[in-house]
Amino acid sequence: MKSNEAMTKLPANPERATLDGKNKFLGFWFFLGGETVLFASLFGVYLGLRNATNGGVTSNELFELPLVFIATMLLLTSSLTSVFATMALKTNHFKRMIGWFVVTGLLGLGFLGLEIYEFNHYVHEYGHTIKSSAWGSAFYTLVGTHGAHVFMGISWITLLIIRNLRRGMDLYTAPKFYLFALYWHFIDVVWIFIFTVVYLMGKVG
Amino acid sequence: MSAHAYKKKNPVWDWLTTVDHKKIGILYLASGAFFFLLGGIEAILLRVQLLYPEFDFVGAETFNQLLTMHGTTMIFLAAMPLIFGFMNAIVPLQIGARDVAFPFVNSLGFWLFTAGGILLNLGWFLGGAPDAGWTGYAPLSTTSPGNGVDFYVLGLQISGIGTLIGGINFLVTIINMRAPGMTFMRMPLFTWSSFITSGLILFAFPALTIGLALLMFDRLFGSQFFAAEAGGNPIIYEHLFWIFGHPEVYILVLPAFGMFSEIIATFARKRLFGYSAMVFATALIGFLGFMVWVHHMFTVGLGPIANSIFAVATMLIAVPTGVKIFNWLFTMWGGKVSFPTANLFAVGFIPSFVLGGMTGVMLSVPPADYQYHDSYFVVAHFHYVIVGGVVFGLFAGMYYWWPKIFGTVLNEFLGKLHFWLFFIGFHLTFFPMHFLGLMGMPRRVYTYLSGQSLDEANFAATMGAFLMGLATIIMVWNIIQTSVKGKKAGNDPWDGRTLEWAISSPAPEYNFAQTPLVRGLDAWWLEKRAGNKQMVAAEPLDDIHMPDSSILPVLLSLGLFTAALSAIYSNWVLAIGGLALAALSMILRSVIDYHGYHIHKEDLPAEGREGK
Ligand code: HEM
Ligand SMILES: [Cu+2]
Numbered sequence: 001m002k003s004n005e006a007m008t009k010l011p012a013n014p015e016r017a018t019l020d021g022k023n024k025f026l027g028f029w030f031f032l033g034g035e036t037v038l039f040a041s042l043f044g045v046y047l048g049l050r051n052a053t054n055g056g057v058t059s060n061e062l063f064e065l066p067l068v069f070i071a072t073m074l075l076l077t078s079s080l081t082s083v084f085a086t087m088a089l090k091t092n093h094f095k096r097m098i099g100w101f102v103v104t105g106l107l108g109l110g111f112l113g114l115e116i117y118e119f120n121h122y123v124h125e126y127g128h129t130i131k132s133s134a135w136g137s138a139f140y141t142l143v144g145t146h147g148a149h150v151f152m153g154i155s156w157i158t159l160l161i162i163r164n165l166r167r168g169m170d171l172y173t174a175p176k177f178y179l180f181a182l183y184w185h186f187i188d189v190v191w192i193f194i195f196t197v198v199y200l201m202g203k204v205g
Numbered sequence: 206m207s208a209h210a211y212k213k214k215n216p217v218w219d220w221l222t223t224v225d226h227k228k229i230g231i232l233y234l235a236s237g238a239f240f241f242l243l244g245g246i247e248a249i250l251l252r253v254q255l256l257y258p259e260f261d262f263v264g265a266e267t268f269n270q271l272l273t274m275h276g277t278t279m280i281f282l283a284a285m286p287l288i289f290g291f292m293n294a295i296v297p298l299q300i301g302a303r304d305v306a307f308p309f310v311n312s313l314g315f316w317l318f319t320a321g322g323i324l325l326n327l328g329w330f331l332g333g334a335p336d337a338g339w340t341g342y343a344p345l346s347t348t349s350p351g352n353g354v355d356f357y358v359l360g361l362q363i364s365g366i367g368t369l370i371g372g373i374n375f376l377v378t379i380i381n382m383r384a385p386g387m388t389f390m391r392m393p394l395f396t397w398s399s400f401i402t403s404g405l406i407l408f409a410f411p412a413l414t415i416g417l418a419l420l421m422f423d424r425l426f427g428s429q430f431f432a433a434e435a436g437g438n439p440i441i442y443e444h445l446f447w448i449f450g451h452p453e454v455y456i457l458v459l460p461a462f463g464m465f466s467e468i469i470a471t472f473a474r475k476r477l478f479g480y481s482a483m484v485f486a487t488a489l490i491g492f493l494g495f496m497v498w499v500h501h502m503f504t505v506g507l508g509p510i511a512n513s514i515f516a517v518a519t520m521l522i523a524v525p526t527g528v529k530i531f532n533w534l535f536t537m538w539g540g541k542v543s544f545p546t547a548n549l550f551a552v553g554f555i556p557s558f559v560l561g562g563m564t565g566v567m568l569s570v571p572p573a574d575y576q577y578h579d580s581y582f583v584v585a586h587f588h589y590v591i592v593g594g595v596v597f598g599l600f601a602g603m604y605y606w607w608p609k610i611f612g613t614v615l616n617e618f619l620g621k622l623h624f625w626l627f628f629i630g631f632h633l634t635f636f637p638m639h640f641l642g643l644m645g646m647p648r649r650v651y652t653y654l655s656g657q658s659l660d661e662a663n664f665a666a667t668m669g670a671f672l673m674g675l676a677t678i679i680m681v682w683n684i685i686q687t688s689v690k691g692k693k694a695g696n697d698p699w700d701g702r703t704l705e706w707a708i709s710s711p712a713p714e715y716n717f718a719q720t721p722l723v724r725g726l727d728a729w730w731l732e733k734r735a736g737n738k739q740m741v742a743a744e745p746l747d748d749i750h751m752p753d754s755s756i757l758p759v760l761l762s763l764g765l766f767t768a769a770l771s772a773i774y775s776n777w778v779l780a781i782g783g784l785a786l787a788a789l790s791m792i793l794r795s796v797i798d799y800h801g802y803h804i805h806k807e808d809l810p811a812e813g814r815e816g817k
Contacts, residue, residue, distance in 0.1 A: 023306040027377040030407055034369060038411035045419065045430070045441055059790070130428045134437035137428035163796045192632030
C-alpha cells in the first residue's frame with residue numbers, strides 16, 4: 001500500500017478527476033433517472049391495485065410494522081455508513097472507506113434477510129402470494145424489485161472490495177466506489193417511498 | 206500494449222468484438238436493414254391478403270401473426286437500430302469527438318438489441334409468432350395460447366435494455382465529449398435531435414420494461430396484474446404501454462427531423478433558417494411528448510376531463526411541429542436548391558408529413574376520435590408520419606451519409622428511381638386508407654366483405670405496396686452495386702457544412718488526428734469560407750488513446766438470450782445457466798482492467814494531420 005504522504009496527492013473530487021470518471025459519474029446519474037421512471041411505474045401499478053385483494057387477506061391484516069421498522073432502520077443506517085465511506089473516499093482514507101463499505105454491505109444483508117423472512121412468513125402463514133390476488137402480484141413485484149436491487153448492490157460492493165483491496169485509492173478506483181455509493185443512496189430513497197406507500201398507507205390508508 | 210494496434214485481426218472476430226462506434230454503426234445499419242426487409246415482406250403479405258374481399262391467401266391466424274410482427278419489427282427492429290446506426294456513425298464526428306463516452310456499453314447495446322431481435326423472430330419457427338398486435342394489449346396478450354407472445358415479451362425486453370443503455374451512452378457522449386468550441390448552440394441539428402431522442406429513450410423505455418415484465422409475470426408465473434376476474438386491471442397495461450409508446454414515436458421521428466435539417470440546409474447552400482427556434486421546437490416536442498399518451502386511450506372511458514386535458518396537450522404539439530415545417534421551407538427559400546436523391550427524400554417528406562400531422566390533429570379531438578379509433582384512418586395517420594417522416598428520413602440519411610460511412614457514392618440514377626417509385630407507391634397505399642377508415646373499415650381484421658365500397662381502395666393500396674416493394678428492390682440493387690464497384694467518394698462530396706465532412710471518407714479509426722477547434726455554427730463551412738483546407742487543430746499532434754475491444758458484450762447477450770429462451774420452455778436449469786453466463790460476463794468486465802492502447806503519432810498518416 002502507498003504511504004499516506006503519496007495518497008494525499010489526489011485531487012479534491014477524485015471520482016470526477018478524469019474524463020472517464022466524469023463520464024461514469026454523469027452516465028450513472030442518467031441511469032438513476034431511468035431507474036426512477038422504472039420504480040415510478042411500479043408505484044403507479046401498486047397504487048392502482050393495492051385494494052384488489054380478491055377477497056383474501058388485506059394489507060392492514062398482513063403488515064407488522066415493527067418488523068418493517070427494523071428493516072427500515074437497517075437500510076437507513078447503511079445509507080449513513082455509505083456517506084461515511086464517501087467522505088473517507090474524498091479525504092483519501094482508503095482503509096476507512098473499505099471499513100465503512102463493509103458495514104454498509106452487512107447492514108444491507110441484514111435488511112435482505114428480514115425481507116426474505118417477511119415474504120416467507122406472508123406466503124406460508126397467510127397464503128399471500130404473487131398469484132393470490134392482483135394486490136399480491138403488485139406487492140411482490142414492487143418490493144421484490146427493490147429487494148433485487150439491494151441484492152445487486154451487495155454483490156457489487158463485495159466484488160469491488162475484493163478486487164480493489166490491495167490496490168488502494170487512485171483516480172481509477174475512486175469512481176468505482178463512488179458510483180456504488182450513489183446507487184446505494186438511490187435504493188435507500190426508493191425504500192423510503194415503499195415504506196410510506198406500501199406499509200404506512202397499507203396500515204392506515 | 207501498443208503492438209495490439211498492428212496485429213492483423215481476424216475479420217469475424219473483429220466485428221464481434223469491436224467497440225469502434227463507426228463499426229457498431231455499420232452493424233446497426235446492417236441488422237436494421239435486414240429487419241426492414243423482413244418487415245417489408247410481412248407487409249406485402251398482409252396487403253396481398255387484403256387484395257380482394259374475402260380473399261384467402263394467408264388466413265386469419267397467420268394474418269394476425271404477420272400483422273403483429275410487421276409492426277413490432279418495423280418499430281423496434283428496423284427503425285430504432287437504423288436510427289442508432291446513423292447516430293453511431295455520425296454524431297461523434299459531428300461534435301469533433303474521438304470516441305463515444307462508453308464504447309463498451311455501446312457495443313453491449315447493439316448485441317442486446319440483436320439478441321432480442323432474433324428471439325422475437327424465433328416464434329416463426331417454434332410454433333407460431335406473436336399475434337396480439339405490436340401494442341400487446343392485455344388480456345389478448347395474456348391469454349393468447351402457445352408461446353408466441355412470450356417471444357414478444359422477452360425479445361422486446363432484451364432489445365429494450367440494449368436501446369436504453371445506448372441512449373445513456375449518447376447523452377453522456379454529447380454532453381462530455383464535444384470538441385473545444387462546440388457549444389450546445391453550435392451543435393448540428395442531427396446531434397441535437399439525437400440528444401433529445403436519447404433523453405426520451407431514457408425516460409420512456411423503463412415504462413415499457415415494466416409493462417413487459419408484468420405481462421411476463423402474468424403469462425409465465427401466474428400473477429394477476431391484468432386479470433380482471435381476480436381484481437387485476439388491464440387498463441394499467443395500456444397506460445404503461447402508451448407512456449412509453451407516444452414518446453417512442455418522437456424517439457423515431459426527431460432524429461429524422463435532424464437529418465432533414467442538415468440535408469435541406471446543405472442542398473439549399475444556406476444556413477438553416479431559425480436554428481435556435483429549431484432547437485427549441487425539438488426540445489418542446491420532446492417535453493410535450495410525455496404529456497399526451499392518453500390520446501391513444503380516448504375511447505377507454507377515462508372521462509371527459511382527462512380526455513380534454515390530453516386532447517389540448519396533443520394539439521399543442523402541432524405548434525412546434527409547424528415551426529419546424531416553416532423553418533425548412535424558409536431554409537430553401539432563396540437558396541440555390543439542388544435535388545440529389547437525399548434532398549428529394551427530404552423535400553418529399555414535407556408535404557407527406559404535413560398530411561400525417563393534419564390527421565393527427567383530427568384524431569386528437571376526442572369525440573371525433575370515437576369515430577376514427579381502431580379504423581384504417583389511424584393506420585393512414587401513423588403511416589404518413591412514420592413512413593413519410595421516419596422512413597423518408599432514413600433514406601435521405603442513407604444517400605447523404607453513405608459516402609462518409611462507406612467511402613463510396615450511391616448511384617444517383619437508381620436513387621432517383623427509388624425515390625419516385627417509393628413516393629408514388631407510398632401515397633397510393635396510404636392515401637386511400639383515410640377513406641377506408643372513414644367508411645368504417647376496422648384495422649387489424651384479416652378480411653372484409655364485398656359490396657361495401659371497400660374493394661377499389663384496398664386494391665389500390667395493395668398496388669401501392671407492390672410499388673414500394675419494387676422501389677426497395679432497386680435500392681438493394683443500388684447498395685449491392687455500390688458496394689461491389691461504387692464510385693469513390695471524396696472527403697466532402699456535397700460541399701457539406703458540418704464537421705464530419707472535414708475528415709476522410711470513411712473516417713479513420715481515431716476520427717480526428719487532432720481534436721478540431723470549432724469557431725461557430727456550421728464549423729466546417731466557416732473554415733471553408735475562410736479559405737482553410739482543414740479544421741484548425743485545438744491540440745498538438747500526440748499519441749491517440751484507443752479503447753480495448755471485447756467479446757463480453759456478445760457473451761452477455763448470449764447469456765440473456767439463452768435464459769429467455771429457456772424460460773419460455775420452463776427449462777429453469779438452462780435459464781439459470783444463461784443468467785449465470787450473463788452475470789459472469791458482467792463480473793469479468795468489472796474485474797479485468799481495460800486500459801486501452803495507443804496509436805503513436807509517428808504512425809498517423811501525414812494526410813490526417815491538421816494545421817501544423
Ligand atoms: C401533430 C402531431 C400528432 C398528433 C396530433 C397525433 C395524434 C394521434 C392520435 C390522437 C392518435 C390515436 C388515434 C387512435 O388510436 O384513435 C395517434 C395514433 C398514432 N400516432 Fe400520432 N399524432 C401526431 C404525430 C405522430 C408522429 C410524428 C408519429 C410517429 C412518428 C405518430 C405515430 C402514431 C402511431 C404509431 C399511432 C397509432 C398507434 C397504434 O394505435 O397502433 N403520430 N396519433
Ligand atoms: Cu401518440
